Amino acid sequence: METLTSNQAKTQFGDLLLKVQRAPVEISRNGKAVAVMLSIEDYAALETLKLQQLQDKIQHALNDINDGKIHDGEALLQSLLDDNNT
Numbered sequence: 001m002e003t004l005t006s007n008q009a010k011t012q013f014g015d016l017l018l019k020v021q022r023a024p025v026e027i028s029r030n031g032k033a034v035a036v037m038l039s040i041e042d043y044a045a046l047e048t049l050k051l052q053q054l055q056d057k058i059q060h061a062l063n064d065i066n067d068g069k070i071h072d073g074e075a076l077l078q079s080l081l082d083d084n085n086t
Contacts, residue, residue, distance in 0.1 A: 001026050006034070054080070 002019060003026040009016050016037065019025050024038040038046075057080060064070075 001036075003028055003033070005029070047053070050084075053083070057083075 001061050004012070004016065006027055006029040007023075009027050014032055016025060020039050024036050024042060025035050026035060027035040056081075061076060
């Protein structure tokens with residue numbers, strides 16, 4: 001993944017917009033990665049993937065309930081939160 005400093009991103013914004021159409025670009029400040037800029041298509045695909053993953057987890061939980069397997073609600077919620085933070 002290409003990396004630009006925040007100053008480069010600011011001064012070369014038009015070029016940055018073209019670059020993110022091909023691949024995500026990391027933005028760094030003071031040598032530390034602080035953001036990733038990506039195309040709207042990549043963002044939409046990422047959001048769709050996240051939604052599908054959440055729906056799969058919910059369906060799995062519903063299947064377990066239907067099969068008589070009961071989950072501790074707090075543990076399930078923590079598992080979802082942990083997965084969402086990765």
